[in-house]
Amino acid sequence: MQNIEEHWLEPSKLSNNLLGPDQISSWRTQGYALVDGLIPSALIAQAEDDALAFFPKPQTPEAKHFETFGSGQKFVFPSRSRAVNELTMCSELLAAVSALLGEAVGDIRLSQADLWPKYGDGAVADRDDWTEQRIHCDYPNHTLLHPPQWDSPEAVEVIIYLSDSEECGGATAVVPREGPDDPAYAWPIFNMPGVQDRPYINSRVEAEGYLEKAHPDIAAFRATNLYARERAAHFRRGSVLFYRHDTWHRGRPVNDGACRIVQNLTFKKAGSEWLNVLHPGWCWSMYSKHQIMERWVAQASIEQRALLGFPMPGHNYWSAETVAAVEGRYAAFGIDMSPYRNALDG
Ligand SMILES: O=C(O)CCC(=O)C(=O)O
Ligand SMILES: [Fe+2]
Numbered sequence: 528m529q530n531i532e533e534h535w536l537e538p539s540k541l542s543n544n545l546l547g548p549d550q551i552s553s554w555r556t557q558g559y560a561l562v563d564g565l566i567p568s569a570l571i572a573q574a575e576d577d578a579l580a581f582f583p584k585p586q587t588p589e590a591k592h593f594e595t596f597g598s599g600q601k602f603v604f605p606s607r608s609r610a611v612n613e614l615t616m617c618s619e620l621l622a623a624v625s626a627l628l629g630e631a632v633g634d635i636r637l638s639q640a641d642l643w644p645k646y647g648d649g650a651v652a653d654r655d656d657w658t659e660q661r662i663h664c665d666y667p668n669h670t671l672l673h674p675p676q677w678d679s680p681e682a683v684e685v686i687i688y689l690s691d692s693e694e695c696g697g698a699t700a701v702v703p704r705e706g707p708d709d710p711a712y713a714w715p716i717f718n719m720p721g722v723q724d725r726p727y728i729n730s731r732v733e734a735e736g737y738l739e740k741a742h743p744d745i746a747a748f749r750a751t752n753l754y755a756r757e758r759a760a761h762f763r764r765g766s767v768l769f770y771r772h773d774t775w776h777r778g779r780p781v782n783d784g785a786c787r788i789v790q791n792l793t794f795k796k797a798g799s800e801w802l803n804v805l806h807p808g809w810c811w812s813m814y815s816k817h818q819i820m821e822r823w824v825a826q827a828s829i830e831q832r833a834l835l836g837f838p839m840p841g842h843n844y845w846s847a848e849t850v851a852a853v854e855g856r857y858a859a860f861g862i863d864m865s866p867y868r869n870a871l872d873g
């Protein structure tokens with residue numbers, strides 16, 4: 528493998544919190560866009576503070592409880608942190624996703640939202656966990672199908688970094704696609720563990736060891752076309768990596784004794800039912816005592832609600848009766864149903 532950190536991908540700086548044509552085109556053609564300055568820094572700082580206040584310090588026995596991906600359900604949307612929830616659905620992010628997918632914000636759905644503290648504890652070589660991942664695409668654990676052809680993407684994956692790679696390491700690696708004839712991206716994309724009849728293996732050492740024995744052709748493909756070409760995202764606090772279900776990428780080790788905090792999100796086009804919500808379901812938390820979800824539904828914007836599948840005004844779910852029923856459900860939390868009522872026919 529090359530020394531990947533000599534091949535940094537640097538974030539592009541945004542003016543006025545908007546993706547420009549270069550970033551949109553990078554995501555559509557190369558499979559990723561890495562940006563700085565999209566999300567207000569005060570929101571990033573508050574989300575980081577909330578995460579640091581909750582998660583154990585590195586190198587404590589409690590940190591061992593968070594060795595796998597995610598927050599152990601603690602920060603799945605709707606999380607206990609108002610800032611993390613705001614981050615998930617802030618207008619700057621939704622505008623960016625809308626521009627990438629070419630869909631109105633109301634036609635976008637959220638299918639993953641979880642915060643992940645990734646700890647570095649020094650031992651890398653023979654780990655069979657998330658420490659150093661094998662290069663992969665994310666589609667197998669999001670969709671029942673295969674991503675559509677390259678020019679018709681149906682989902683955007685997002686990593687919002689709440690830490691700085693200079694402090695914590697863990698720079699995500701990406702293989703930029705080089706045009707329609709790029710052999711790395713020959714379609715369909717199967718050359719990884721966890722698809723077809725191959726077992727799911729997360730760690731690089733284990734996965735590549737298995738492939739070298741069982742599928743030497745795939746191992747050779749990966750060495751030449753993927754590992755040799757990967758570039759590491761030189762993220763800062765607040766950088767955002769937009770990528771896709773068909774982008775080759777992998778997580779890399781966090782520095783010994785450090786913790787990297789990221790918010791992982793997936794947005795998809797409404798109607799793509801084959802792309803699953805990764806979590807137990809957005810309503811699951813309605814049986815929690817905290818009532819964060821009920822409050823959030825009542826206070827969210829119409830478009831934020833639509834991200835979870837709540838129908839837009841004018842949808843044929845709505846009638847005078849259903850508007851009144853839903854109003855009754857959330858009235859105690861102050862919901863304003865007038866946009867839904869005003870859009871009723873006649
Ligand atoms: O940890 C990273 O930088 C990437 C993680 C990853 O590949 C994933 O969440 O699918
Ligand atoms: Fe991934």
